[in-house]
Amino acid sequence: MATVTCIRNLDWLIAWDAGAGEHRYLRDADLAFAGDTILHVGGRYDGEVAEEIDGRALMAMPGLVNVHSHPTNQALYKGVREELGNPHLYGTGLYDYITLFISDTAGKLAAAEYTYAEMLTSGITTFADLTIPFDGWLDLLARSGLRACAAPMFRSASWKVVDGRTLDYQWDEAAGHRRFEAAVETVEAAEADPCGRLFGMISPAQIDTVEAGLMRESHALAMAKGWPWQVHASQSVVEFYEMTGRHGKTPIQWAADLGVLGPGSSLGHAIFIDEHSWVHWPTHEDLGILAETGTAVAHCPTVFSRYGHQLEDFGRYLRAGVTMGLGTDTFPHNMIEEMRTAMILARAAAQNMRTVTTGEMFHAATVGGAEILRRDDIGRLAPGAKADLVLVDLDEPLMQPVRDPLRSLIYTAADRAIRDVYVGGEKMVENGRSIRLDIADAGRRLQDAQALIAAAVPDRDARCRSLDEVAPMSLPLG
Ligand SMILES: [Zn+2]
CATH class of the missing domain: 2.30.40.10 (Urease, subunit C, domain 1)
Known part of the structure; x- marks a missing residue:
């Protein structure tokens, strides 16, 4: 022994x-x-x-269990995206900027190393890394020392914001399928990694960008293999109305009809469900569907709160019987601060301080997350x-x-x-x-990578704006 x-x-x-x-x-x-x-x-x-x-x-x-994060790019947006939202798209900043801020592999590796160090030093020991795979990613995950759930994302459509006002979808179903097959290979490679700390999750990227067949097929494979399955869903008002327009039902009701909800499935972020006060939708069924099917929620309040968006409310989801886990999504990648923010926002949304307790939030940040990642051996001593x-x-x-x-x-x-x-x-x-990661060195590389991204913004922006025009500084300079 x-x-x-x-x-x-x-x-x-x-x-x-x-x-x-x-x-x-x-x-x-x-x-x-x-x-x-x-x-x-x-x-x-x-x-x-x-x-x-x-x-x-x-x-x-x-150790804390972070069930939803994107470490290979989000840190590059620090100082840029905190207050960047589109008023024509209900204030969300999800859709406009993905094509403006593109990093090379060196930038992704810098962001990842920086973020992995930030997570470890704030008490995270397991996390889900939802990313578009690139060379060197799994090697860095293995070196990081974290217990990492590799979640290579795939989708059938990409987003395009037309004239700064309308969200459009550019579909390529064959490419989506190829990306899914590559994602499965990546998950298998993670599981086989000799470090023994890597495992995997099947992650169709967003409910509005993955076609029905691929949703079903990916879910069926995940269940057959015993892998967790997570998709972004009900994360914006735009997406909610896109799906109600497309299918005549809410994103969660559509997912239920597809048969992809159930134990082992989780949704990031399930904020704009049918009874959210912003959507004025006639049904009030979504929360019950999540509870009855055993579908969990990966709750990441910080990034949404910066847009002025919030889940209504954490305690009510818990009392409905929904398994809740916590994630950091963007930055900071600090689950202790995420717990604090989640409690404050829940109480403000409920107008009731009793809606959630510290003990319940700590449970979500540990055991709740473990359940989402289908692990009964983490999140507990x-x-x-x-x-x-x-x-x-x-x-x-x-x-x-x-x-x-x-x-x-x-x-x-x-x-x-x-x-x-x-x-x-x-x-x-x-x-x-x-011990294994050098956050100071990664931070310097992050600075260089962000400068490269900034320099390319005018070439990528349809109106040839500079980064300072797209995302003005918080104070005037000079
Ligand atoms: Zn996300």
Whole structure:
């Protein structure tokens, strides 16, 4: 057997109570693991120990599970897209800028390395990487130290915004099918990677860009293989009305008719469902469909809140019986801040602070995410689970006073209190720094890559505008 590491006398430990189906606090607890697997959680561990770590002034918690992110491009848009939305498209910035801001492979690798480091150092140990595959991606995923769900996206149509006002679709079903077949090969390659931390997800990109046959075929394959399946759906008002116009039913009702909903399926982001106050739709069935079919939601509130959009509301989805997971989507890739934002927005949307509790949100950010990724061995500290864990520094001044460490962490200290992070029993973050990834170097490469993107904007823009004209600075210069 692999040698045992024991973290002794942890001041606090967030343990998984499988019987109750919930996390709970333990005090003065030991946590032992061997290889990549947890052996013991709780009182004193009496077995033989090769390495002992002093757990005093520390809290051990499960690594966070980020179920939806696009690390290979989003960081390149920092300072550019935060306030960039199209008023003709209900304020969303989803559709206009994809063709304006194109990066080369070096830029994608810089964005990915930077983001993977940001995720690890903020306590994320598993994440879903929804991306268009490119050379070097899986190698970097394996090197990152994260437990990574590779989710190569494919679609049958691309978006085009005409005259700055209307969303148009350019269909190529044969190309969509080829991309799907390539995506399956990529998922198989991820599963076979010798690092043992990669797995995969089937991800038709968006519900409005993938034709019905490919939706069905991709879902059937995912279910046959036991892989998770996730599609962007109900993510904008434009998409909602596109689908109601195209099919006479909401995106979720169309997906239900196709037979692609059910356990193992999740939707990013299921905001504009039929009873959302913005869409004024006569049916109120979507939430019930999600709950009855066992379809989960990958909730990523931060990016949408920047457009002024929000899910109505997290607590109501939970009470309807929908499995909720959390994702960071764009930036920051910080699940602790995402939990805080998700709670604030839920309470504002519900006009009721009781709509969601900190415990419920932490459950979504750990076990809820694990369910979405079809893993019962992550998002929890329990014997037999993967040794994916985060050590929180209780001596960090912003954690004081430590009455309820999860609240101190989420509402105040965030990643500043993250000391060490282990993935599969291997230390990947030490004293707040990624051991394998160089975020400072990646940040410099990110700056260069963004400059290249900016220089190309006038050539790509139909009106030949500069980046500063497309996305004005927040303050005038000079
Ligand atoms: Zn997304």
